[in-house]
Amino acid sequence: MKLLIRNLARTTTAAELKGIFETYGAVQSCNLVMDRITGESKGFGFVEMPKPGEAKAAMKSLNSATIAGSKIRVKKALPRADSPSDNDGVGDRPADSEAPPAA
16 A cells, blocks of 8 residues: 655655655555755655555554654555556655646
């Protein structure tokens, strides 16, 4: 199950995030979303856990937890709207990160 983690401190590393989620079970992958220009974290990322029960336990326990001074939000990642049949997790993103329509 792929989880979306939002409101991360910009200083949180992928290794730190992975370590936090590993206390709840196996972590298949952990990716922070980085700004292309600055190379800095955008404050959100994805953690994929192969066992749904472990992922749900992590989601329940860590949602609203304070990590590195930031109250994080954890929820199940949803497929992108532009690829509804693609459920492999590629392209998941937070729904409110969409840019406004071009004028």
